[in-house]
Amino acid sequence: MKSARVPVPLLVPAVLGLVFLILPLVGLLARTPWATLFDRLGDPGVVTALRLSLLTSTLATVLCLVLGVPLAWLLARVTFPGRRLVRALITVPLVLPPVVGGIALLLALGRRGLVGQWLDATFGITLPFTTAAVVIAESFVALPFLVIAVEGALRGADSRYEEAAATLGSKRWTTFTHVTLPLVAPGIAAGAVLCWARALGEFGATITFAGNYPGVTQTMPLAVYQTMESGDLEGAVVLSLILLVVSVAILAGLRDRWLTAP
Amino acid sequence: MADSPVTLLDARLVVRRGEFRLDIGLRIEPGETVALLGPNGAGKTTALRALAGLAPLQDGHLVLDGRDISELPPEERPIGVVFQDYLLFPHLSARDNVAFGPRRHGMDRRSAHAVADRWLERVGLAEHGRRKPRNLSGGQAQRVALARALAVDPVLLLLDEPLAALDARTRLETRGELRRHLAAHPGATLLVTHDPLDALVLADRLVIVEEGRVVQEGDAATITARPRTDYVARLVGLNLYRGRGDGHSVAIADGLALTSTDTVEGDAFVAFPPSAVALHPHRPEGSPRNTWAAVLADVQRHGDNLRVRLDGPISVAADITPAAAAQLHLEPGRELWVAVKAAETRAYRA
Amino acid sequence: MRFAVAAGLTAGMALAGCGGGKAGEPMASGSAVTGTITVFAAASLTESFTTIGRRFEVAHPGTTVTFNFAGSSALATQINEGAPADVFAAASPKNMQAVTDAGTPATFVKNQLVIVVAKGNPKGVAGLAGLTRPDLKVALCAEAVPCGAAARTAIEASGVKVTPVTLEQDVKAALSKVKLGEVDAALVYRTDAKASAADVDAVEFPESAKAINDYPIVVLKTAKNPAGARAFVDYVLSSEAATVLTGAGFQAP
Numbered sequence: 001m002k003s004a005r006v007p008v009p010l011l012v013p014a015v016l017g018l019v020f021l022i023l024p025l026v027g028l029l030a031r032t033p034w035a036t037l038f039d040r041l042g043d044p045g046v047v048t049a050l051r052l053s054l055l056t057s058t059l060a061t062v063l064c065l066v067l068g069v070p071l072a073w074l075l076a077r078v079t080f081p082g083r084r085l086v087r088a089l090i091t092v093p094l095v096l097p098p099v100v101g102g103i104a105l106l107l108a109l110g111r112r113g114l115v116g117q118w119l120d121a122t123f124g125i126t127l128p129f130t131t132a133a134v135v136i137a138e139s140f141v142a143l144p145f146l147v148i149a150v151e152g153a154l155r156g157a158d159s160r161y162e163e164a165a166a167t168l169g170s171k172r173w174t175t176f177t178h179v180t181l182p183l184v185a186p187g188i189a190a191g192a193v194l195c196w197a198r199a200l201g202e203f204g205a206t207i208t209f210a211g212n213y214p215g216v217t218q219t220m221p222l223a224v225y226q227t228m229e230s231g232d233l234e235g236a237v238v239l240s241l242i243l244l245v246v247s248v249a250i251l252a253g254l255r256d257r258w259l260t261a262p
Numbered sequence: 263m264a265d266s267p268v269t270l271l272d273a274r275l276v277v278r279r280g281e282f283r284l285d286i287g288l289r290i291e292p293g294e295t296v297a298l299l300g301p302n303g304a305g306k307t308t309a310l311r312a313l314a315g316l317a318p319l320q321d322g323h324l325v326l327d328g329r330d331i332s333e334l335p336p337e338e339r340p341i342g343v344v345f346q347d348y349l350l351f352p353h354l355s356a357r358d359n360v361a362f363g364p365r366r367h368g369m370d371r372r373s374a375h376a377v378a379d380r381w382l383e384r385v386g387l388a389e390h391g392r393r394k395p396r397n398l399s400g401g402q403a404q405r406v407a408l409a410r411a412l413a414v415d416p417v418l419l420l421l422d423e424p425l426a427a428l429d430a431r432t433r434l435e436t437r438g439e440l441r442r443h444l445a446a447h448p449g450a451t452l453l454v455t456h457d458p459l460d461a462l463v464l465a466d467r468l469v470i471v472e473e474g475r476v477v478q479e480g481d482a483a484t485i486t487a488r489p490r491t492d493y494v495a496r497l498v499g500l501n502l503y504r505g506r507g508d509g510h511s512v513a514i515a516d517g518l519a520l521t522s523t524d525t526v527e528g529d530a531f532v533a534f535p536p537s538a539v540a541l542h543p544h545r546p547e548g549s550p551r552n553t554w555a556a557v558l559a560d561v562q563r564h565g566d567n568l569r570v571r572l573d574g575p576i577s578v579a580a581d582i583t584p585a586a587a588a589q590l591h592l593e594p595g596r597e598l599w600v601a602v603k604a605a606e607t608r609a610y611r612a
Numbered sequence: 613m614r615f616a617v618a619a620g621l622t623a624g625m626a627l628a629g630c631g632g633g634k635a636g637e638p639m640a641s642g643s644a645v646t647g648t649i650t651v652f653a654a655a656s657l658t659e660s661f662t663t664i665g666r667r668f669e670v671a672h673p674g675t676t677v678t679f680n681f682a683g684s685s686a687l688a689t690q691i692n693e694g695a696p697a698d699v700f701a702a703a704s705p706k707n708m709q710a711v712t713d714a715g716t717p718a719t720f721v722k723n724q725l726v727i728v729v730a731k732g733n734p735k736g737v738a739g740l741a742g743l744t745r746p747d748l749k750v751a752l753c754a755e756a757v758p759c760g761a762a763a764r765t766a767i768e769a770s771g772v773k774v775t776p777v778t779l780e781q782d783v784k785a786a787l788s789k790v791k792l793g794e795v796d797a798a799l800v801y802r803t804d805a806k807a808s809a810a811d812v813d814a815v816e817f818p819e820s821a822k823a824i825n826d827y828p829i830v831v832l833k834t835a836k837n838p839a840g841a842r843a844f845v846d847y848v849l850s851s852e853a854a855t856v857l858t859g860a861g862f863q864a865p
Binding site (some may be wrong): 158160161163164165166167168169170171174178179182183185 | 314315316335336337338339341342343345349351352353354362363366367410411414
């Protein structure tokens with residue numbers, strides 16, 4: 001880049017913004033008990049929570065892909081009455097505090113919830129306090145990220161390729177799988193990464209809807225919180241650091257492959 | 263040709279889009295290539311989309327090979343399309359692009375690839391099957407697009423400005439090759455273009471569309487000799503006027519009549535090429551016919567000559583040599599005398 | 613004695629410019645304390661302290677009592693990390709000890725665990741042993757918070773093995789899971805059960821006597837409003853407050 005003069009009114013807030021984002025991470029590193037770090041890493045509680053976090057956020061991403069890509073396609077390619085309303089509804093979990101999302105999930109899928117009641121009575125399935133509930137809570141908050149990213153990719157993709165496929169005898173479903181999906185694959189990948197990152201960091205909806213029990217529903221963010229609560233600040237810092245390192249490592253790994261900005 | 267007993271495509275296409283209304287009739291016979299020629303916004307591409315099923319017909323009919331296909335979705339129409347910028351699937355190799363259609367028509371992978379290889383060979387790209395579209399040159403991509411459209415054995419082949427995306431040199435080569443493939447295609451072919459040269463070289467018959475309507479139709483010789491609208495006249499490089507014929511004379515403006523060797527009565531067109539126009543600094547002696555005073559509007563280079571536009575009782579284009587121009591002191595606003603040779607002036611019924 | 617200390621400190625406060633009461637109000641108006649008093653209190657004190665705070669404000673015009681109710685361990689961590697608290701009331705001495713800047717705490721009430729179940733006790737829970745049934749979903753507090761520690765003590769004392777489905781971050785969260793019907797039973801304080809008597813039933817169990825929580829309260833050394841804090845703690849220890857607390861189901865220390 002050429003060393004053009006950057007106007008001060010832009011430079012100062014920009015630098016402040018950067019410091020604002022980086023300072024807390026520096027704080028975390030500054031308080032890290034490096035001496036005992038490796039002992040704590042091997043702690044079975046840490047391993048359990050980390051494994052559960054990686055498992056649930058990956059499953060949540062898969063669920064979001066299965067539900068979110070068709071939903072994004074519908075929004076991007078089909079004109080139907082109330083489409084704007086549907087799009088607005090999809091973005092609600094983005095602005096909703098996750099705890100509220102958790103309560104809403106309880107009222108819908110909990111043992112006494114609208115659907116949960118029926119699930120319990122008919123199949124004997126109760127979702128709260130299960131690993132499935134963690135996946136559901138994470139999917140609930142992460143799905144909008146995926147839908148918005150994929151819808152954007154679909155809108156950006158040239159729909160005339162789909163017309164070309166139709167003139168070659170391709171039915172809509174085949175066109176979707178053989179033409180549309182490959183065309184928007186980078187957008188889907190970006191959406192999935194965002195979705196996964198959001199699911200990994202999920203706290204409020206999870207603790208409210210899925211509860212907190214080690215090995216079943218206690219993901220890393222919950223473990224961090226509980227460790228902090230119990231006064232073990234050092235432990236909380238170690239757990240936070242692990243979560244930070246794992247997420248940054250995975251995002252950086254994917255970034256080279258999928259998320260290279262144009 | 264119009265009386266031929268077999269008509270493969272018989273269509274009247276009526277499509278409304280906002281203020282715009284397309285309403286054209288089209289008939290194409292087996293093996294025939296028809297060019298739909300017209301200025302931008304005339305409705306050519308809309309007509310092509312309606313035929314392919316990508317735009318709904320509001321009225322009219324669409325019969326292909328004796329079957330009404332107007333209600334069929336695009337994927338069920340026996341139609342192949344070469345799109346303007348080809349729309350080769352970027353994630354598939356050239357071979358898979360060509361095999362895409364046969365696969366969708368139920369062919370297994372191996373047979374579809376065999377079909378694709380055969381077509382790639384026919385368009386001279388047997389060696390390039392593995393390449394992705396981004397690694398193909400413009401001309402190669404055009405040929406892959408043609409192979410892809412033909413690989414489904416379409417009854418009707420549609421081409422939307424097939425050469426517009428190519429540079430001048432490639433266009434020349436590809437045009438000749440495309441002509442060969444279109445001649446070999448047993449079905450009907452409709453070519454949409456705004457380039458008269460493409461139309462003249464590639465098509466057996468021209469259908470000229472302006473503002474959603476067919477304004478003229480016929481073979482190349484008829485249309486170039488006897489244009490019926492300003493657009494067509496400009497396309498073929500003629501001065502064209504409409505007036506009333508009375509024997510050898512056609513009255514076209516206040517007190518101005520042009521004399522031709524042809525004879526015509528009543529509503530008539532009169533046309534002559536810019537090269538038939540001579541310019542004089544003073545009223546020419548001798549032949550008083552087909553001369554009038556005009557004012558120079560603008561001069562442009564045109565090949566080795568200069569094309570001069572003149573205003574006056576009628577607006578006219580004249581081609582003169584640089585030597586002649588040097589003697590005339592051409593500058594806008596200058597008054598000149600125009601003389602048109604009667605022997606090069608065509609007059610015909612409107 | 614109390615007034616003398618308070619007056620001296622209030623003067624200092626006024627110098628520091630953080631008096632929250634009506635400016636220029638003469639101190640001789642009967643209330644020697646002013647300003648905002650920030651109280652960090654265990655979640656189980658929510659209802660009774662809210663009432664006490666309101667009455668304190670009436671008795672001491674010019675004061676505002678603000679509360680932060682949460683699990684005692686969370687509060688202790690927050691205080692250690694520098695949260696601006698004047699008074700800390702914990703649900704167990706252990707959490708009080710965790711606070712490095714606590715003064716000398718005084719125990720103001722005791723609390724005891726009960727089993728809360730849905731109204732009418734549909735699952736017929738009778739005692740701690742009943743919680744071992746596999747068809748029963750049980751919520752406990754996390755061990756870091758006093759109700760969790762007490763639950764553990766009680767369960768160990770009873771010799772039964774209770775496997776909860778969740779470890780909640782404070783007693784109110786455990787209670788709300790019963791209210792929502794997501795769990796069939798939870799171990800919470802008698803006071804919490806009483807506060808929610810409209811929604812849940814309480815089942816007493818003998819082992820709870822082995823896990824009685826002492827509630828300590830203290831003026832923090834880091835208090836910004838030590839006079840107000842002192843006054844509030846004194847009020848909590850007064851007989852007026854005791855009426856409120858015992859009414860809520862607490863036992864006198």
